Amino acid sequence: GAGVSQSPxxxxxxxxxxxxxxxxxxxxxxxxxxYRQRLGQGLEFLIYFQGxxxxxxxxLPSDRFSAERTGESVSTLTxxxxxxxxxxxxxxANAVGAGANEQFFGPGTRLTVL
Amino acid sequence: xKEVEQDPGxxxxxxxxxxxxxxxxxxxxxxxxxxxxxDCRKEPKLLMSVYSSxxxxxxxxxxxxxxxxxxxxxxxxxxxxxxATYLCVxxxxxxxxxxxxxxxxxLAVNP
Numbered sequence: 238g239a240g241v242s243q244s245p246x247x248x249x250x251x252x253x254x255x256x257x258x259x260x261x262x263x264x265x266x267x268x269x270x271x272y273r274q275r276l277g278q279g280l281e282f283l284i285y286f287q288g289x290x291x292x293x294x295x296x297l298p299s300d301r302f303s304a305e306r307t308g309e310s311v312s313t314l315t316x317x318x319x320x321x322x323x324x325x326x327x328x329x330a331n332a333v334g335a336g337a338n339e340q341f342f343g344p345g346t347r348l349t350v351l
Numbered sequence: 352x353k354e355v356e357q358d359p360g361x362x363x364x365x366x367x368x369x370x371x372x373x374x375x376x377x378x379x380x381x382x383x384x385x386x387x388x389x390d391c392r393k394e395p396k397l398l399m400s401v402y403s404s405x406x407x408x409x410x411x412x413x414x415x416x417x418x419x420x421x422x423x424x425x426x427x428x429x430x431x432x433x434x435a436t437y438l439c440v441x442x443x444x445x446x447x448x449x450x451x452x453x454x455x456x457x458l459a460v461n462p
Contacts, residue, residue, distance in 0.1 A: 278454065279438070279452045279453060279454040279455060280395070280438075280452040282449050282450070285449070293449070295449075296449070328394055328395075339385075339397045339400075340395075340397070340450070342394035342395055342396070343394060344393070344394055345394055
């Protein structure tokens with residue numbers, strides 16, 4: 238069956254440009270998370286969507302970061318005016334529901350800001 | 352104190368060795384615990400959940416000590432394919448919203 242997919246797999250951009258990262262979730266998995274993983278670091282929670290509930294945005298590092306998800310469909314993470322410290326792998330994960338134990342990750346988008 | 356702390360690593364062991372990783376957590380009210388595995392430049396994947404009574408899956412054994420607030424992962428008869436980073440993950444709220452991820456312990460199994 239199809240897993241979580243993310244696009245693009247790699248993105249190189251110049252400082253100050255905006256980027257949009259996409260996550261295609263597993264059908265029927267209502268919970269969706271975005272994480273950031275810097276080189277050699279652990280996973281950093283960014284944002285969480287559960288169905289039609291208000292998203293938990295408490296992990297977003299600044300107002301340059303935003304994410305959208307309509308219902309249980311595709312999610313996009315947008316970073317405006319990118320900075321070099323935004324360089325990282327951005328991972329999207331799905332879970333069956335709010336109380337699910339296992340998160341299924343996409344392959345990530347490797348963002349490099351020059 | 353970090354919310355989740357793991358053995359610093361890296362661990363380099365020969366094939367067939369037994370290796371153990373420990374992880375401590377700071378929130379005594381934490382509800383559920385997991386070990387994930389992350390291969391180099393790949394996404395994390397669930398290895399096993401950790402139950403209060405301890406649980407075993409083949410060569411892997413996970414244990415939880417609530418009193419001391421640590422969990423452990425034991426790998427017996429190490430294989431080359433076990434080489435990866437092992438991530439300790441804690442759910443402090445029991446609702447799978449903000450899992451707290453350790454930095455991981457790197458394991459290299461050598462021939």
